[in-house]
Amino acid sequence: MSDSDKNFIEVRDLTFYRGDRVIYQNVNLDIPKGKITAIMGPSGTGKTTMLRLIGGQLKPDSGTVKVDGKHIPNLTRKELFALRSRMGMLFQSGALFTDVSVFENVAFPLRVHTDLPEDMIRDVVLMKLHAVGLRGARDLMPNELSGGMARRVALARAIALDPDLVMYDEPFAGQDPVAMGVVVQLIRLLNDALGHTSIIVSHDVAETASIADYIYVLADGEVIGQGTPDEVLHSDSPRLKQFMQGLPDGPVPFHFPARDLCDDLLAGVK
Amino acid sequence: MVIQALRRIGSKGVSFLETFGASGMFLFQSLFAMPNVRNNFPLLVKQIYSVGVMSLIIIMVSGFFIGMVLALQGYNILTRYGSEQALGQLVSLTLLRELGPVVAALLFAGRAGSALTAEIGLMKSTEQIAGLEMIGVDPLRRVIAPRFWAGVICMPVLAIIFSSVGIWGASLVGVDWLGVYSGSFWANMQDSVQFSDDVLNGVIKSIAFGFVITWIAVFQGYDTEPTSEGIGQATTRTVVYASLAILGLDFILTAVMFGDL
Ligand SMILES: Nc1ncnc2c1ncn2[C@@H]1O[C@H](COP(=O)(O)OP(=O)(O)OP(=O)(O)O)[C@@H](O)[C@H]1O
Ligand SMILES: [Mg+2]
Numbered sequence: 001m002s003d004s005d006k007n008f009i010e011v012r013d014l015t016f017y018r019g020d021r022v023i024y025q026n027v028n029l030d031i032p033k034g035k036i037t038a039i040m041g042p043s044g045t046g047k048t049t050m051l052r053l054i055g056g057q058l059k060p061d062s063g064t065v066k067v068d069g070k071h072i073p074n075l076t077r078k079e080l081f082a083l084r085s086r087m088g089m090l091f092q093s094g095a096l097f098t099d100v101s102v103f104e105n106v107a108f109p110l111r112v113h114t115d116l117p118e119d120m121i122r123d124v125v126l127m128k129l130h131a132v133g134l135r136g137a138r139d140l141m142p143n144e145l146s147g148g149m150a151r152r153v154a155l156a157r158a159i160a161l162d163p164d165l166v167m168y169d170e171p172f173a174g175q176d177p178v179a180m181g182v183v184v185q186l187i188r189l190l191n192d193a194l195g196h197t198s199i200i201v202s203h204d205v206a207e208t209a210s211i212a213d214y215i216y217v218l219a220d221g222e223v224i225g226q227g228t229p230d231e232v233l234h235s236d237s238p239r240l241k242q243f244m245q246g247l248p249d250g251p252v253p254f255h256f257p258a259r260d261l262c263d264d265l266l267a268g269v270k
Numbered sequence: 271m272v273i274q275a276l277r278r279i280g281s282k283g284v285s286f287l288e289t290f291g292a293s294g295m296f297l298f299q300s301l302f303a304m305p306n307v308r309n310n311f312p313l314l315v316k317q318i319y320s321v322g323v324m325s326l327i328i329i330m331v332s333g334f335f336i337g338m339v340l341a342l343q344g345y346n347i348l349t350r351y352g353s354e355q356a357l358g359q360l361v362s363l364t365l366l367r368e369l370g371p372v373v374a375a376l377l378f379a380g381r382a383g384s385a386l387t388a389e390i391g392l393m394k395s396t397e398q399i400a401g402l403e404m405i406g407v408d409p410l411r412r413v414i415a416p417r418f419w420a421g422v423i424c425m426p427v428l429a430i431i432f433s434s435v436g437i438w439g440a441s442l443v444g445v446d447w448l449g450v451y452s453g454s455f456w457a458n459m460q461d462s463v464q465f466s467d468d469v470l471n472g473v474i475k476s477i478a479f480g481f482v483i484t485w486i487a488v489f490q491g492y493d494t495e496p497t498s499e500g501i502g503q504a505t506t507r508t509v510v511y512a513s514l515a516i517l518g519l520d521f522i523l524t525a526v527m528f529g530d531l
Contacts, residue, residue, distance in 0.1 A: 055404050077408070085406035095401035109405050157405075 008033045008165060008197040009054060014063035016046070016053065023049055025221045026063070036191050036198040038212035040205070042243065044256060045218050047201040048092055051167045054199075055089060056080045067165070085113045088158035092169040094150040096142040102129070102153050103138040109160045128156040131186055133179065148174040155183065159190060166190070167199045172207050184211055205244055209233060217243060293489040300414040300488070313416040321382045321417065321484075322424030328381050329374055329428045330435045333365075336373060337436030340364060341443035345450070354450050358459035361440040362433075366463065366472045367528070370433035372520050375479035378425060379512035383487035386417055387508040390491025391501035399492075414492060418484050425480025426473045433472070471527045478519060483512045 009031035016024040023046040031037045039047050052058045053065055056072045065072045067083065075083065088109075096105050106125045110116060116124070129135045132152040142150060151174060158166055171187065172180050188211045191198050202208045208215065209229035217225040217232060217240055225232055225240040233244055241247075258264065340361050348354045390413065393399050402409045437459075445452045463469070487508045494504035 057400060057403060081403075081406045081408060083406075084404055087404065087406075089401075089404040091397050091401060091404075093397050095397035097398055097401070098396065112405070112407050 006032055008068060009199075010064070010066040011050075011054075012064045012066075014053070014065065015061050016049065016058070017061050018049075022221050024060075027218075027221070027223060029216060029223065031197060031199055032214065033197050034191070034195050035213040036187065036200060036211055038200045038202060038208045038215045039218060040202060040208060040215060040243070041218035041224075043203070045220070047218060048169055050218070051089065051169055051199065051201060054167065055084065055087060085109075085161065086164045088161065088163040088166040090151070090155050090158040090166070090168045090171055092173075094142075094147075094154040096145075096150055096154055096157070098142050100141075101138065102134065102140050102142065102145070105142065105153060106157045106160050109157065113161060124160065125156075128160055129153075132156045133182060148176065148179060151175070152179065152183070155186075159196075162194055163196065165197045165199070167201075169201045170203070171200060172202055172204045180207065187211060205233075205246070219243070289493075292493070293485070296410070296414075296489055296492065297418075297485055300410045300418055310411070310416060313412070314419055317416045317420035318424060321386070321420045322428065325378060325381045325424070325428060326431070328377055329432050332373065332377055333370075333432035333435035334439040336369060337361065337365065337439030338443045340369075340436070341440035341448070344440075345444060345448050354444075354448075355454035356458055357440070357444045357450050358455040358457075359462040361444070362437055362459045362463050363468060365433040365436045365440075366468045368520075368524070370436065371429045371472050371476040371479060372516060374429040374432040375425065375476060375483060375516045376513055378421075378428060378480070379483045379487075379516065380509055382421065382424075383483050383508045383512050384505045386421070386484065386487040387491040387494070387505045388501055390414070390417070390488060391494040391496070391504050394492065394494060395496035395501065409492075414488050418488055421484025421487070422477065422480045425483070426476040429472065429476035429479075471523075474527075475520065475523050478523060479516050482515045482519060486512045486515065 007030045009029070011027060011029035014024050014027045014029070015022075029050075039050060041047055049058065053060055054067060054072070056075065059073045068086075070079070070083065072080070072083075096102075097108065100108075103125055106128055107121050110121050110124060114121075126135055126138070129138055132155055134149060134152055134156070137145065137149065137153070142153070145153065151171070155168070155171060158168070168187065171183055175183060184207050187198060187200065190196050200208060200212060209232075212229055215226065215229055215232045216223055219239065224243075225235055225237055227235070232240060235241060235244075341357060344357050344360045345354055348356055348360065390399075393413065399409045399413065402412055441452075441455060444450045445455050490504040490508045490511075494500045
């Protein structure tokens with residue numbers, strides 16, 4: 001098998017700026033087909049940005065982002081929307097449509113992309129909601145859900161169409177231990193049973209390591225480590241070690257770039 | 271100094287033109303984004319309800335009071351010349367040609383335009399617009415186009431309702447209260463109002479206003495900074511720009527329609 005058959009997504013020499021700030025500098029990333037790939041890294045490094053680049057909502061300043069062999073920035077609006085109907089994305093904020101019920105939120109992708117009859121849509125939606133434990137919440141409106149529930153509804157919506165690629169932005173955030181276990185199992189199950197390609201963005205080292213096939217760790221605009229969970233967890237690289245073990249002091253900065261604290265405090269009010 | 275001032279004016283001008291161009295492109299893309307009637311018709315109906323039907327109360331109440339005030343003021347002046355039977359003509363022409371389209375449009379900008387901007391802005395800041403895009407649905411088609419068309423369709427209807435209620439209010443004051451002979455009130459009106467000159471021109475004006483108001487409202491919403499202040503400012507801008515645009519456009523249209531140019 002050649003590389004492009006094996007990889008659903010190939011990112012090459014990606015450079016991306018926000019204003020003058022470098023978010024990515026010559027990053028390379030492969031997301032293999034049918035596997036669960038995790039993207040980890042400190043808050044604010046650009047993990048969400050990476051998902052948006054893959055989904056075509058942002059355009060790279062240079063480099064290529066290939067999804068299923070197609071270079072995303074070169075697609076026409078129509079081709080891009082067609083490709084996106086094969087992707088599911090769980091947004092960090094959930095992004096549920098606030099003017100319709102939980103049921104309609106999950107039914108939405110089915111209604112716009114398929115011609116299924118109403119009773120079939122109902123079955124699919126109830127099954128997806130059942131999988132995330134919220135079948136009983138189908139008539140609630142999004143503003144009546146808790147944060148964790150809203151995220152699970154968003155998860156059900158992201159997988160409604162059984163897309164080829166599912167991108168989960170922080171799927172475990174705000175879940176209690178039981179729901180967390182269910183979500184972890186669900187992602188694994190969907191991947192194995194339906195052959196999805198999955199990307200998980202997460203900070204939860206233990207959960208992510210338990211289901212990911214491959215892990216990329218991003219920091220400071222570059223890939224600072226990659227490998228199987230085992231390799232990454234037991235790496236000798238100081239930066240990787242610090243991040244994976246959650247040590248407060250080390251080469252990975254916790255602070256957003258700023259001048260020295262003492263200078264800042266002593267500078268006083270101008 | 272002078273150079274700097276010039277430079278500032280220049281860059282303001284360029285950024286104005288850029289925004290104007292972007293909003294034009296945006297309008298163009300939304301306008302031609304409505305081929306799927308089966309899916310979009312229910313969306314349009316829903317928007318007509320929230321944009322049009324929900325504005326009915328304020329439009330009717332305002333029309334009623336403006337009609338009554340017009341009748342009072344008109345009667346006051348006309349009796350000086352002993353021609354109070356011309357009250358019907360005065361009220362109906364004023365309402366149909368000017369006040370109906372213009373005041374209804376100003377109210378519509380405040381009531382529906384601001385709501386459109388705030389709604390779309392909030393959808394953007396809660397990532398619902400991004401969510402639509404990622405599901406593979408064009409938000410211009412799904413969110414913007416039905417709102418835009420609803421505004422263009424509702425505005426003339428609202429203006430006509432405004433004028434009708436206004437004329438009814440004027441007849442209550444003029445005929446039932448001040449005692450103008452009802453036969454001459456209505457007959458005078460029928461004699462002087464012409465369908466093509468007065469009614470149709472008023473409708474054309476209000477279609478133009480509806481177009482401009484909803485264009486400004488949906489663009490400001492779509493282009494907003496996705497924060498609370500951003501949405502607040504965008505809403506204000508919608509009302510201010512739309513009101514100014516209505517008044518300016520009204521002058522131009524009146525000059526073309528009634529100015530014998
Ligand atoms: N709309 C924007 N405008 C300017 N800068 C932005 C914008 N969105 C994000 N950024 C910047 O881009 C960087 C990456 O943001 P991103 O949301 O991708 O981080 P992240 O890795 O997902 O963080 P987290 O784990 O906290 O979600 C951040 O430092 C942020 O300041
Ligand atoms: Mg993020």
